Amino acid sequence: VGNLIATIRDAVSGAVIEAKVHVVSAGGQDISPSNSISKVGPGEPFFYCPGQFSVNVPRGSTDIVVERGTEYRPLRKVVSMPAKETLEVELLLERWVDLPSRHWYPGNTHIHYNETEGRPDERLRLDPQVHDLSVTAISILQRGQIPYASNSYPVGFMTDFSTDHRQVICGEETRHNAHHG
Template structure:
């Protein structure tokens, strides 16, 4: 066996950068470091890199693919591995766009880690950087007694995961389903909170006897009273969405979340046609399994409060790649 050492850098600055990496071994199988954080979700497998990685491989041709966010060009590098020894490869990622320079900054408003995630802190330390997000929001939610990994984070600013370039917060998804996997009133994302808005869920998401009460509009009011913002999730699914929009309870509207579902715009366009000019937003839902992001225009310097204000004012666009 031989060892592949990879170093990922920004082509312009030469600085190491976090990225997602796919290594295909000589047998064509995905290979990764034994302690790697792996991508969760559909599509090609990747592992996360903090700027360097090491993989044990056999002799033969190897293919390395490296990606970072959506403003860098993916890089694919072929490598011929020896039977023994060490092979070191530097992969330089080139930016094709620098939207921050013209005032547009990306965020993901909807992320959870499920009950099977064993290293949420390690994943959350990498997620915003690998995806090159300025604003990242994980959130608390309730489904019966499942112990979702991101429920450990209290609402508000998460200092330990944030930096001058990456603002990470914990919010809340307040929900009602009519059946275990069918939205009833719907789901809303509450961000910029100081405290949990109770109840987290109502009805069958709690247990078979929990009442279908209170409506989500009450949660919108509770969030607004503490300075929070309200985003309707999942393309407007849920019978309360048009009611909440008509009552002025919503600050934005998440489209194509989760990322593995087909995009649905029918409800959004009906709301626009009815005069409800809801700003477009998006997220990925379970883990970061897609490139979904919402860009908000705040000027060249990123400021979280300005970013939220731009989202509420509708100075946004949503994308999973094209800019």
């Protein structure tokens, strides 16, 4: 088993950037770092990457797919993993459009977090960066059935998760649970 160490960078600035990543071994196995936050729900699996990751991968052809928001071209890179050595790769994402320079700001006004979230705070810190969103609105469905949402995520502006360039707010999709006591 070899060790794949990857760094994701903006192709122009060289800055390390967050992205979502899908790594598939030569045998077709999805591989992610043991401490990573994985996507919850159906569809292609991926993990949230803060800009660098390290995974152990068996020898052979390894497929890496990296995506970041709508302004960057997805990157697919196939590498040949050595049997027991370390392979370091740079994954350069090309930005095809700079929407903020045109006064357009990407956002998602309908992101769900549910009861299967293992590390919701960490995901919420990475989500806006990975998807390159200026505005993120969390829609909590049936708030009373999700203890972390009820206790940690009040309705309104989320100062703990917002930055100068990324605004995060929390709302609720329905104010009443489906079943009343």
